[in-house]
Structure formats: C-alpha cells, structure tokens
Amino acid sequence: MTSWPKIWRKHKPELKLEPSVQQDRYLLVQEIRKAHLEWEIAQKRFDYVIEKEQIDYSIFALEAAEKRFEMLLKQAKDMKISAGEVAASRTMEGSS
Secondary structure, three states: OOOOHHHOOOOOOOOOOOOHHHHHHHHHHHHHHHHHHHHHHHHHHOOOOOOHHHHHHHHHHHHHHHHHHHHHHHHHHHHHOHHHHHHHHHHHHOOO
C-alpha cells in the first residue's frame, strides 16, 4: 500500500546534462555576469566624463558593453538558461 505523502508529492524531473554542457552553461552564466558588470561600469564612467574625447570614448564603450551583454543574453535564451540561474550563481558566489 502506498502512503499518502508519496501520492501527494510531485517531483519535478531534474534536467540531466552532460558535464560538457553543464560546463558551457556555467561559463556562459559567468560571462553574462561579467558583461553586466562591465556595462554598469561603462554607465558610471559616462556619468563622470567632461571632455569631448572622453564623451566619445564613453559612448563607444557603453554601446560595446550593451551589445556584448545583449549577445550573451541571446545565447543564454537559446540554451534555455533562466534569469534565475544567473541570479542563483550570483547568490552562491556572494556567500563564499
């Protein structure tokens, strides 16, 4: 006879990935976090520029950072990596 808790429990099957795929996902998440940080830095740099040459460079750097971040997010979407996975990696790294 099956007990009631076993009947009521619903298990979500875990996604089993090959080690190489897991490594690729992990590396992409790390690159996304790095690209986001670079984008934030470029935004802050733009806030503090004064001279015309600095403005031009800051705009270029900000646009490049945005494009890289968008490209990585598209790759993550194609690999079905959720925002939760990226946030979880951030939480796990912050607790170490």
